[in-house]
Amino acid sequence: MARRDPHSYTDLDQGEVTHLNLDVLVDFEHHCLAGTATLTLKSPVSGPIDLDTRDLTIDRIATADDQEVAWTLAPTESFMGAKLTVELPPGTDRFSIHYRTAREASALQWLEPAQTAGKTHPYLFSQCQPIHARSMVPIQDSPRVRFGYDARITVPAPLTAVMSAAPGDRRAAPKPDQAVFQFSMPQPIPAYLLALAVGNLEARELGPRSRVYAEPEMIESAAWEFADVDKMLLAAEELFSPYRWERFDFLVMPPSFPYGGMENPRLTFLTPTLLAGDRSLVNVLAHELAHSWTGNLVTNATMNDFWLNEGFTVWAERRILERLADEEAVALASAIGYNGLLGEIERFGEDSPLTHLKTDLSGQDPDEVYSVVPYEKGYLFVALLEQTVGRERFAQFIRDYIERFGFTSITTEEFEAFVEQNLPGTLQKVGAEQWIRAPGIPSNSPRFESSALNQTQTLAADWSTGARPEAAVAQKWSPELWQIYLQGLPKQIAVEDCALLDETFHLSGSKNAEILSCWLKIAAASAYEPTFDRIDKFLGSMGRMKFVKPLFKTLQGGATTQALARRIFAKYADSYHPIARKGLEQILGL
Ligand code: BES
């Protein structure tokens, strides 16, 4: 038995899926996908093959010549789901599973019309990373396995379906009130990059290879916010290598989307909280674009190597940022990230193995241990390697790395072997072992400096000795400096000071969700009542976990705000994504 991924029942000795043919009806009435998944294997096999499923109802399994095949569905084992064992007759290289998804499928969120911008049509979207694809389709749900796919998606006629594939074409359906969308994804992807969204969608062309999709009510502002996407794409190609996915389209999601962005190939998903109106949050788009190389071409073998995906992508995102803006912008972004990393180390504890780059998550639900450690500690490590060998050599190294491992999945150990081969002695020199297999931030971590950064950090650090920002100066701060300033303040301040800050700088009125989130956390910890309505409104306006989780945690932590946390959660629980809701219930002890 060769089961190498602690989060999947995949055993590659039994066979390997190389293609998926999906034919499903999107049933908004019953909140389910129902239809057939046809799996093609690399070579003909015989005997059992284990697939991942979660909460799926299996109706029938048959070979290509429609011979019924025996199967067993094991009991559900918490976050792993239920192992589906299919007994394949000799010489099988293709079989079809007739199935339907459950109402509570963890990959899917079904929105009522009231939860959308337009308020008239329902909406469905998927989020498969890290291990939710199995609740949408029976599959080898391990990033070791890559497959291309074709999909035929039947939806209610007024709606549009989009996928992480070539743009679908709308076809006539068997019934007049339905439409069929046919997709094809020629590039092989791991299951976690499968993605589907169905809603009332409009599109705007933004460049020769890019268009944005959104509900009509949001499309104008989305097109404006992300107008520079083609510049990003060109910068990234210069840095890394030609773009291998043909198109880079993206979809601005309904507010309950639980992440900032998701790098679904050929169709990135983005939270609408990026629509600040001043293009100040477009780094998230750069990040998801960067995954087109680091993550989607070179993929982590398991969630234990997740830092390879995210650490490299944060580094790549900041290289793109440097091209589009300047070094100062990179220093500020790195400082914001570093503050987040310190917070996470405090949350997990200084010695926690969850602060290693290489983790051992066997027996653990990856959603429960999600943190910025792989992102920001990973970034620091990649930046250190770059600093150590020099910009030019590292630029070549990255190209070689992408060329060598493109369209494969690798472990941290394979990465280390490649570094040793191409940049001999470097691992030793930077103390890679300490970075990869020990907790915390090693003392040789790179530092990022800029005078504006230093001044702002000092001003914040001096808060407790009476330093306050001068109105005329702070009014000119960029959104990044505001974030750095607010991150640097004590977690809790006097209510008079809350009043002063908010009255002078109108923080509660900020359109930048990052600033708002930092500010409302301080206001909540300080039990500053005049912001309670704003906090309620913010928590009801979106479900991005990066914002809702820390704010609920802060409310929950204060004697006077705990009841407020419960009240607000009760009000909005139904509108949060199932993954976010689960996390919040844990925070609130429900
Ligand atoms: N791939 C991640 C999102 C993700 C990770 C979803 C793990 C589920 C499990 C995506 O690329 C990401 O990192 N998004 C960040 C934005 C980024 C700028 C750090 C986010 O959602 O905040």
Ligand code: ZN
């Ligand atoms: Zn990412």
